[in-house]
Amino acid sequence: MSHRLADEHAPDASTEDAPAAPARRWPGHLAVLLCYAALGYWVTSRLWVAPDTRLLADNRNDQPLMEWMFAHGGYALTHLSNPLLTDSVQVPHGANLMANSSIVLPALILAPITLAFGAATTFVLFTGLCLAGTAAAWYALFRRRLTDSALAAGLGAGLIGFAPGMISLSNAHVHITAQFLVPFIVGCVLPSPGAPRPVRRGALLGVLLTAQLLTGTEVLLFTVLGAGAFVLLWAAFVPSAARRQVRGLAIRLGVAVIVFAVLAGYPLWVLLAGPNSYHGTPWDIGIYGTDVASWPWFNAFSLLGGAAQAARVYSGNATEQTAFLGPGLLVLVAVLVWWLRRRRTVLALAATGLLFAVCSFGTEIVLMRAHTGVAGPWALVARLPLIEQAIPDRLALVTIAAFGAILTFGADRAVRTGLPRPPWLAAYAAALVPILPTALPVTHRPPIPQFFTAGSWREHVRAGHTVLAVPTSFATDRLSMRWSSGTNAAMAVPDGAVMIPGPDGKAQWGTPRSRLASTAARVSRTGRVPRVDDAERARARSDLAAGRTDCVVLDPTAPHGTAVRHTLDRLLSVHARYASGVWYWDVRPTG
Structure with missing residues (x-):
């Protein structure tokens, strides 16, 4: 039995059509899910050609992190170690993974695939699954709560899962x-x-919130804000039905909070006050807002x-083009809201979408790349x-979810009222095909x-010690982390571009701060071999000791x-010695 949203002034809002026979339902479900799977594969198809040697062109730094x-x-x-913290990067201090765009739960669930096929393959698989899985999950909700039409639910859920913003963020922002x-x-x-059973639903909600916390904290924040705003707006539009709820x-909420x-x-606790927790961000939130003109x-x-x-309007970068709906x-959404205006749920969805679209403008209103100086x-x-760590342009995803539900309501009404399919399907196609x-x-x-x-590095590194990759050329260079992923994170590194607390507790990038690493990067950039004296050698030894480094390895493509060598x-x-494709220096103490 489905449980529809109560919607006063809409006589058909709570009507439940007789369920179709299972044999008639499954072809529709299967067709929709196959379309989602095909789209998920298509978006990631160029990575699937060779996961180990293909890199997302628009976000070369974050893919190695993920x-x-x-x-x-x-x-x-x-190794039955704590997945929320690590001492394998930024040795000897380690890093707080809960505070670092982590995907703790998916990484644990997909660990067998990672161990069998490598982290690069898992990344490509998960990138596609995020898109298809998100669409499929919304499809399941819409079929249960909004419509009996597979077509109506499939269109609305498909928009949410494969919206332009989702594709843009698929450039390594799988969290x-x-x-x-x-x-x-x-x-x-x-x-x-x-x-029925509000206690059971509340307990399930608590479990789901926990799972989302371990999958992506920013999405959890947006979900709470979006769902909360919608419920409040729905209650304002349908007060008598809201009172009964x-x-x-x-x-439900009380039980969920307890669970x-x-x-x-x-x-x-780890996220907010655990080891290596921090406040703020190392980037300027002010540059991440949607251009007002980016929506159409x-x-x-x-x-x-x-x-x-896309460059004709403003966005923080190519991975943050989250509006851009055409x-x-x-x-189409505006027409559907007018057509369905007697359905208060649709009005609440439209208001929610508009609210989060405006919030996505960020801290300053930008129009056609012109910074107006008006505070957002x-x-x-x-x-x-x-909230200080959330990127505001991503609030557009809440708007997209609201629009997906409106598309489903519109298609559902068209199906139930017998509206001829060619005209309304053509309208949907004109809106969706371009994006x-x-x-x-x-x-x-x-x-x-x-x-x-092949594990050759183990012959040169003692337990608890590290390998230093050189050269690392910029603040978020993750060469060492990529090489570590090739060992299934068994190899520890003294650097690693993760966020760590600075001296004042504010977030900063854990960039290689040793003079040794900086020297290698400078030589790789200029090609000039510097003069080296005893003082320089003493500093190098001090850097090695500080990072517990037993082996230094030169990137063969540097x-x-x-x-540098x-x-x-x-x-x-x-x-230096040459082995297995690299030049390396075994700097373990002798004697």
Whole structure:
């Protein structure tokens, strides 16, 4: 039995058509899910060609981070270590993974795939699953709560799972696109006339909230804000129906809070006050807002879009093109809201979508790349704890979810009222086809050297000690983490571009701060071998000791590699050796 949203002034809102026979339902379900799977594969298809040597062209830095996160999940599972914290990067201090865009739960669940096929394969698989899984989860919710039509539910859920913003964020931000738990959270919160067992639903909600916390904290924040705003707006539009729901909702939320506090208490402590926790962000939140004009625009990853077209309006970068719905979809949504205006639930959805669209403008209103100097609504809350780490342009995802539900309501009414299919399907096609996703662009990357994948590094590193990768050329260079992922995170590194607390407790990138690493990067950039004296050698030895480094390894593809090698020969007082595709220096103490 489905539980529909109560909706006064809409006589058909709670009507439940007789369920179709199972034999007639499954073909529709299967067709929708196959379409989602095909789209998920299409978006990631260029990565599937060669996961180990393909890199997302529009986010070359974050993909190695996420691959390392998957590798760490496999390591934590096989070594029964704490998956929320690690001492394998930023040695000897370690890092707080709960505070680092972690995907703890998916990494643990997918650990068998990582251990069997490698972290790069897991990353590509998960990228596609996030899109198809999110669409499938919304489809399940819409079929249960909004419509008996597979077509209506499939269209609305498909928009949410494969919206331009989701494709843009699929450039290695899988902790944001992993939204397959969100519809089930929303389903537990939504008002449900006659819904039984509020205690059980509340307990399930607490479990789902905990699971989402361990999948993506930012998505959890947006889900709570979005669901809360919708419920309040729905109550304002349908006050008498809302009053009948207060007791059940209070029970569900009360039980959910208790269950969440018990299950998520430790992860929350780690996030907020655990080892290497921090406040703030190392980037300027002010640059991450949606351009007002970006909503009717096409982004770089849509069928009618492209990088040149998207660049005409503002976005923080290519991975944050989260609005960009195109003019057709905005017009269609507006028409559907007018057509369905007697349905108060649709009005509440429209108001929720508009609210979060405005909030997504961020801390300053930008129009056609022009910074107006007018403060955006997000400026009022941007410095609050937890919220200070959220990127406001991603609030557009809440708007997209609301629009997906409106599309489903519209298609459902068209189906139930017998509206001829060609006209309304043509309208939907005109809105949705232009924003169909293209395959994510990729570029080549060298394979991880056999020195790491074959385990040769173990011969040169003592337990509890590290390997230093050189050169690391910029603040978020994750060469060492990529090489570590090739060992399933068994190899510890003294650096690693993760967020760590600075001297004042504010977040900063854990960049290589040793003089040795900086020297190697400078030589790789300039090709000039510096003069090396005893003082320089003493500093190098001090850097090695501080990072517990037993082995230094040169990237075989580094610019001016010969110059870097000659410099390190002098600095380390050890001649490099060549093995398994790399030059390395064994700097363990002798004697």
